[in-house]
Amino acid sequence: MLKTMGNEKGTIFNIQRFSIHDGPGIRTTVFLKGCPLGCVWCANPESQEPLPQLMVQHNHCTACGKCREVCPEKAISFAKNNRRRMVWKKCRSCFRCVDVCVQGALTIIGQEANLDDVVNEVERDRAFYTSSGGGVTLSGGEPLMQPEFAVLLLTHFKERGIHTVLDTCGNISPEILRAALSHVDLVLFDIKTMDDDLHRKYTGVGNELIMENAKLAAGLVRTWLRIPLIAGFNDSVDDIRKVATMACSLGVEKISLLPYHPGGKAKGRRIGRQSMSFPAKPPAEKHIARLLDLISAEGMSASVGS
Ligand code: SF4
Ligand code: SF4
Structure with missing residues (x-):
């Protein structure tokens, strides 16, 4: 069983107030450091290392x-x-x-943060959560790379009546995911590609565990799938139809398309990141509109951003 007491400190790299892209309403997003994936297109490469x-x-x-x-x-x-x-x-x-x-x-x-300090920072905007249907989002990196701290945070927010969202890459043990989900109102579950070989090549891991965990999450709580949309990599009609079909079969609520932006490249250079050459490009707006229509035609709600 997951231990949820005793580690009241975690490593975070940002707390973003007034976020409108990480779940419904106005939210505070807490970014925890560390990720089990190494996506070459990552918009926040500084999130991947677990330590400052x-x-x-x-x-x-x-x-x-x-x-x-x-x-x-x-x-x-x-x-x-x-x-x-x-x-x-x-x-x-x-x-x-x-x-x-x-x-x-x-x-x-990145810095070490106390549980109380994070909770107090999130509490500052409670009035906005109430008026907008928002709350707090744990993101990263992968927040469940720090399972005790993440579950403790979620527990505290739920006890205070704050709506909780977990943004996860899904590549974590099902036991840890299950423990976290019991304190979560909505999951934003990232799906990079259904192609296991491509997934392994460009993120460093295969997608089998992620697919199993998507099923687990969708069976337990409200779930939105999020696709980082990269031209020529995962944005073909066939790619998106496969995700939409899976989403329908799992009973998820919505698919959010997150068009690639190149901001992570410069940040990667500033932290000395060596990554393989990957000519990532944002998809054209017309193509994104077509993909939204395709997802809707499969009977699934769709949006750009969350
Ligand atoms: S560059 Fe040198 S002084 Fe600076 S953090 Fe690294 S080891 Fe320490
Ligand atoms: S050389 Fe540049 S980076 Fe180093 S201490 Fe001076 S200003 Fe800062």
């Missing part, structure tokens, strides 16, 4: 050299043109360089 990590912003750097002086791992050097260079594999995330950078060119992504 260094992020650089080259255009803020004045080449003062202080970070190089304090780095015990010699991970920072300067090129002849005075441009700072990072050897990411040497970095041990001690963050001494962050302490000396007065320009804000070096920042830490």
